[in-house]
Amino acid sequence: MGAYEPLGEAERDRRAGPSPPGGLLDLLSVAAVVLDTRGRIVFWSPQADEVFGYTAEEALGRYAAHLLVHEEHRDLVVKLFAEVMGSGASWAGAFPIRYKDGSTRRVEFRNMRLLDDQGDVYALGIAADHATLQSVETDLALSEQLVSQSPIGVALLDTDLRYLLVNPALERINGIPAADHIGRRPHEILPFLDAETIELALRQVLVTGTPLIDQYAVGRTPADPDHDHAWSVSDYRLETPSGRVIGVATSVVDVTERHRATTEAEQARRRLALLADASARVGTTLEVEQTAHELAQVAVPDLADVAAVDVLDAVLAFRRTSGTHEGPELFRTLAVAAACPTPATAAMKAGDLAAYSSDRLITRCVHTAQPIVIAHTEEKDLQRIARDADGAAAFTEAGVHSYLAVPLIARNEVLGTLDLLRARNPLPFDEDDVLLAGELAARAAVAIDNARWHQSVRNTAETLQRSLLPGHPPHLTGLDVASLYQPAQASHEVGGDWYDVIPLDGDKTALVVGDVMGNGIDAAATMGRLRTATCAFADLDLTPDAVLQHLDRITRGLEHYIATCVYAVYDPGDHRCRIANAGHLPPVLAPAGHHPRLLNLPTGAPLGVGGIPFHTTAFDLHPGDRLILYTDGLVETRHHPIDERLGTLLHTLDEPRRPLEETCRWLLHSLRHPEDHDDVAILIAQATPAH
Incomplete structure (x- = not known):
């Protein structure tokens, strides 16, 4: 194919139908002059003013040969005029004419005979300045070479979006011969692309006249059906000098490498973002x-x-x-x-x-x-x-x-x-x-x-700890008890809390709750040793402060560990409870029919500190009264003062009474947040009538 393949006139007329007059004659300053059989000027177009220098008033009615031709050329003009009028043969060529100022100019002529409906004969001359035609021919040749040799794909489409011209670069991009484009719309030859969006953009440019510059299109064409390509597409509306819209031009530049580089950079950014997200979330x-x-x-x-x-x-x-x-x-x-x-x-x-x-x-x-x-x-x-x-x-x-x-x-x-x-x-x-x-x-x-x-x-520590805690409490005289143990949520924080219920001679019962300050298997093992020691000292019928004194001495012998503990002994014979505290949170006394309250006990020092004495306090625990012992995991949080949390504990216990086991579960559900990272041990004892 040549530089481009425009649609032939006959084919274009057949497909597109009649078209309004164009502005080509105006653009090229083409003049029209009509002579009668005597050679007088009877029609003078406005463009003739510029080509010959005379106005219509100066030219009409005058003999063309005398007005427009130097004397040495008149015989030739008369001869050519006679041939056109006599035989009807057309004549075309360049001829020197006399401009109004007397100078000579070469003008391109196209002459032919005309007949009107009355049978009268006229001669029509169409003329244009030779220099103008040369300039236009040069411009057209240059444009044709630029379009045909450009590495940028170029296409011209009419107002129906049918291809009028496709240059070789676009032919190579689309992988379709230029001739197969002509007369067809984009969606008919580019079904493998988003042709609907392409045509929508072209129509927008036709309607608004606003160019669309550097629009991205990505896809595959028959030129390379196995790989994606990217193109930068720009669309411009085409108009005549008079402003009539005649179509749209589109230019296509292959920017695949730039697109790939951009895509790879974006993919790398997304990968880094995903990895950063994973580091934070996983x-x-x-x-x-x-x-x-x-x-x-x-x-x-x-x-x-x-x-x-x-x-x-x-x-x-x-x-x-x-x-x-x-x-x-x-x-x-x-x-x-x-x-x-x-x-x-x-x-x-x-x-x-x-x-x-x-x-x-x-x-x-x-x-x-x-x-x-x-x-x-x-x-x-x-x-x-x-x-x-x-x-x-x-x-x-x-x-x-x-x-x-x-x-x-x-x-x-x-x-x-x-x-x-x-x-x-x-x-x-x-x-x-x-x-x-x-x-x-x-x-x-x-x-x-x-x-x-x-x-x-965690499973090992929890298994060890549960194995060290007491099983179901035996039948006790004058006392009902319920207990609950909840391990910590984090594996490294399992192991420190314990409780115990120890039957003693004389129908008495020892109640113990403690917390080893530490975590893991070592803390669970330490708890087991303290529980064993507590049982041994309890059998000696020692007072609560004496038991804590012995436990303190043992704890000081354990490396890096201290513990808090509450030790109480209940005697159903006189309904008296004797209790001592080693740095633990105060127990709650909930008398039957009265509001619960914290027991005011000497706090004491944790086990293992040494050098500080412990004290035993006695109080009544009548049938129906409850004593609630617990570890700090039930009430302590990172965001609330301990006094506020102890008040919440009393308020929770002040609600209508539930059975002992249910009360344990209710306290755990009401006070312990699922994300709290500490063990919880709860022990509730309720005095009953002695039998």
């Missing part, structure tokens, strides 16, 4: 399930439409050791997150335990400790991802088309996998996604591993 607690849930939530929706965290059950139970494994694996799904409701989540529920054979992708991921990515999943792939046939059907229904699994590795041990699915997001997982998912998994795996170890320590 591992906020020492709970395995919560940490897994935080990881799944971070991955959705920026990285995947559905995310699941599956951990090997043997890892959670500390049965697995590092090394190579073969065969099926048992996984526990700890967390599932989805960008929106989808059938895929029904196939992978948090808490589920499932065995996966060695040919499943999740099993291969933990066996090889390498990511598994299926950019475009097929039915057979979904069957190797899902737990069973129903799960594969759910994935198909959800439109899952891409899958990525990355191993969770901490301390050279594979804990499980982070599984990612894409359904709504049309892009497949790529290498950048694999790297990002790997970064997330690496950070989260450490948090999950820390949580499982801490949870194991």
Whole structure:
């Protein structure tokens, strides 16, 4: 093809129908002059004033040869005039004419014979200044070369948005011959792009006249159907000098490299933002399930439409050791997150335990400790991802088309996998996604591993502590008791609180509540030693202050530990209760029919401080009266003064009475916040009539 391929006149007329007159003659200053059979001027167009220098009043009625031609050229003019009038042959060429000021100018002529409806004969001459025509020809040639050789795609479209001209650059961009564009609209030849938006922009420019500059378009064309390209598109309205709209011009510049660089920079920014978000959101607690849930939530929706965290059950139970494994694996799904409701989540529920054979992708991921990515999943792939046939059907229904699994590795041990699915997001997982998912998994795996170890320590400490606490209290004379122990929420804070109910000789009962200042297994072990010692000293029938004195001496022998303790002995014979306090919060006395109150006891020093004596205080505890002993985890908070919290405790106990066991639970529910990180021990004793 040439520099460009305009629509032929006949074809354009056939497709577009009649068009209004253009402004080309005005633009080129073309003059029209009509002569009668005698050679006199009978019509003089306004443009002739500029071409010849005479006005219509000066020219009409005069002989053209005498007015416009030098004497040496008149014979030739008369001869040419006679040929046109006689034979009807047209004549065209450049001819020197005499301008009004007497100078000579070369003018381009097109002459032809005319007949009117009366049969009269005239000669029509169309003329234009030779220099003007040369300038126009130069401009047209230059424009044609610029358009045809430009690396920028250029197209001209009419007011119906049909292509009139397409240059070679745009032909290469679209991958479609220029001739196939002509007479057709963008949506007819560019169905693989967002042609609707392209045409909407073109119509906007046609209506408003405001150019649209540097509009982005991204997609694929037949020129490169396997890769996305980006183009900067600018649209301009075309008008004649008189202001008539004749179409729109569009220029297209391939900016794929710039677009890729921008996209890569944006992707890098998003990856950093996601990693920063994960650092802040993953591992906020020492709970395995919560940490897994935080990881799944971070991955959705920026990285995947559905995310699941599956951990090997043997890892959670500390049965697995590092090394190579073969065969099926048992996984526990700890967390599932989805960008929106989808059938895929029904196939992978948090808490589920499932065995996966060695040919499943999740099993291969933990066996090889390498990511598994299926950019475009097929039915057979979904069957190797899902737990069973129903799960594969759910994935198909959800439109899952891409899958990525990355191993969770901490301390050279594979804990499980982070599984990612894409359904709504049309892009497949790529290498950048694999790297990002790997970064997330690496950070989260450490948090999950820390949580499982801490949870194991907590379980051990809690088991030890519960084993050291008393079981169901025996039948007591003149006393009903109820107790409750609630371990701390954090694994490293389990272990310090205890209570005890010790039957003594003479139907008496010792009541003990204490708190070792420390956490973990060591604190639980210390608590066990103090409880054992307390039972031993209680059997000696010592006064409460004497028991605390012995416990203080023992505690001083324990490295780095002190403890608070309340020790009371109730005698149902005289309904008297004798009590001593070693730095513990004051017990509550709730007499039957009266408001509860804090016992005013000498506070004493915690066990292990030494050098400070303890004191025994006696008070009546009649049938129906209650004594409430508790540890500081029930009332202390970080945000309220202790006096305010003790007042809340009394107010809670002042409500209508509940049974003892229910009262324990009610106090725990009313006073302890779920996020409080301390043990709680509660012991309630109610005096009963002696039998």
